[in-house]
Amino acid sequence: MTTKTGSTAKEMLSRTIQLPNNLKIPQIQLGLYMMSPTETTRSVRWALEAGYRGFDSAQWYENEAETASSIASFLSSPNTTSSGITRSDIFYTTKLKDNSTSVSQIRRAVDKSLSAAKPLGYVDLFLLHSPLGGKAARMTSWKTLEEYVLAGDGDDEQVEIKSIGVSNYGVAHIEELMASNPRVKPAVNQIEVHPFNTQNAIRECCAKYGIVVEAYAPLARGMKFGGRSKTLKGLADKYGVSEAQLMVRWSVQHGFVTLPKSAKKDRLVTNADVGGFEISKEDMATLDGLDEHLVTDWDPTDAP
Template sequence: MSSSTFSLASKVKLYNGHMIPQIQLGLYMMSGKEVLASVPWALAAGYRGFDSAQMYHNEAEAGQAIRKWLESSETRRARTSRGRTSGIRRSSPVPGSTSYDAVRKSIKRSVKACGLGYIDLFLLHSPYGGPEARLTSWKAIEDAIDDGEVRSGGVSNYGIEELMASNPRIKPAVNQIEVHPFNTQTAIRETCAKHGILVEAYGPLARAMRMKDPTILELAKKYACTPAQLMVRWSLQHGHVPLPKSARKERLIDNVKVGGFEISDEDVQRMDGLDEHLVTDWDPTDAD
């Protein structure tokens, strides 16, 4: 386990050399109004990674909030010649499709919606549609990278072996899956590690469904932290990129104050042992 002191400034390198923030704000189930408020709060607090998606219907608001923040007088001097700070990263999952053209158009739509010129990390959101659809959709991601619309590509909710067996021209840099102590996804994580694919952990707080678990409460007391901080720290010590979500200013700041303690190897293993395959949103494992 890592002994690193994690903060919102922590970054991790993808296999292709691009760096991404190791803690990012998830924008899942946030309204456009909530995003317009939460993203500036997060930027001011030090967040530099934001996870949106077409299905969230808030990409435009996320891009608008980032652009407005970049144009503010307090950040003007940090802008690059391309008109954005080099430290801000955005990811955006797009649904897969049986049509290559449909996926390419979908990618262009997201790039246009965010208004930032390109997207740092673009993911295929789900594995549904069958093998041909998955591989066709991935080719669209590869071509979007070649065309400069996307810097890195990845998948979400994938088992990954099928895609890697196809010998892709550009391999995925990230697999975004639900991971937390109550759904550890060990087999998928091990496969990703074998291929050098980073795991982004959505739902790292288990949607607050296990905050009163006795082991979580005991360890939070031991490390003088909140249950949310404990779960984020667990994710980081496993090498994941957690995407904690909150639309409340004080909570999105508090959740990521995880630099002042380190969970011991023994206690990490205790948390690993809480696994009950808890699926808090949807389970893609039945995809054909």
Template structure:
């Protein structure tokens, strides 16, 4: 039987429920739902992505975050298809609609180019449709952003994409898009968020406007695993620093996208149901903010 996963309420999206599993889903403004933990496949070769996606799905993940720029949409999609067809791996009998695949537009330019780039991604992944398609960044200026968003809307209307969203959008970019009165609002904004870069102005704006925050680099790209506060709290909760950071993200109502090429780490990063971070400890972690940027930082671009 296919599993649709537990759907949390919007209230829980803000406060965080006590229990999470890899099948936990959050409701979106579009009316559809999204798994709350995704495997990120950035900086993986095609071969690594194919292997990591299979390990992740076999251990219970139901979502994969790829992009045109990662150059592994084909191998990620192929691994999903092979997993679904392999009864020895797909022991729950999951179907295509139970697995959530994300890709992103490499660059904003004009409507025609964006529209054909989206079609190309759908073809490349071989999954029939893409669950979530994002503008990867706000770069390119207002005209390119709005034209590219129109292309995402039309891809949703044409059934190539289920849900549209944005990534690396600052508050001003979201306000610009909302002010343009689009046919569809972005259901998610994928931004860098972890205890060392909390970006509360963007996350607060998103949560007030019904836009779910996807937290990229949720492990702070492994740059702060030895931070004394992280080590202390990991010891307290008998978890790894990575599990602590994934759990922090979930309890804030975000969607963390931890990346790993290691089978053991992929499995461990998704096992976050055996502890709950207390409110004071969440506040301690919130206080670690140092605006640590692990990759690019387009949120202020014009």
């Protein structure tokens, strides 16, 4: 039976999760993985109009400037200004492509991202994109990011980076970082998570330290759509939703920040329109049981 909650897509997009530093992050965001500059500009605008307030970019994606410019353009438009939506309502994330033992190299890379984000004034969340490079590079990169956050009290709007976190960190990497007694606690760990790759051990480790899990590729890049998973299709039909909506709802009910990607205007809306039903406890368990450690792109969580 479908449980109707009456929530619209915009209501779902207004949901936030509190980070360890007390900042609030939108629970459903637009993933911008490898979108072209043109796709990025268009998709960000569509998403903002649909109610999205969180955007996930990266140095690797080569669309930081387009993301920031599109958001800034939206915020400065007369309709937006009159609606009362301001920069503080937006949550912008980017990521450091390469860890390094060279502080100057890291600073150059970070400063380049900050320059791209200049129209926004600051970056809400800056992540280490992966644990690659070895322990020394990981620790130097983290300590360098800490300096940006500690340049102010975290509430000062002049601070260029509000929060920092990690991505693709496995259990050993999280334990390594926490054992170093970091001056700034990682706010999130962004990993691939969906019913076909549940990442239970990493999630448990994140919970242990109060680190929020961000789920990238929450739709498994569509690899299981179109009835390729009879269980997924059967449950989607049961709830009267699409397979994508079922997977986003699964992510939301697990308490993740979820980052569905789409360059199509209609799908941007439908992906977030997951407030009108609730997956039962039994069906959540069924979806959890689909885990086959499906990796849709890369998996450096066991990197040395």
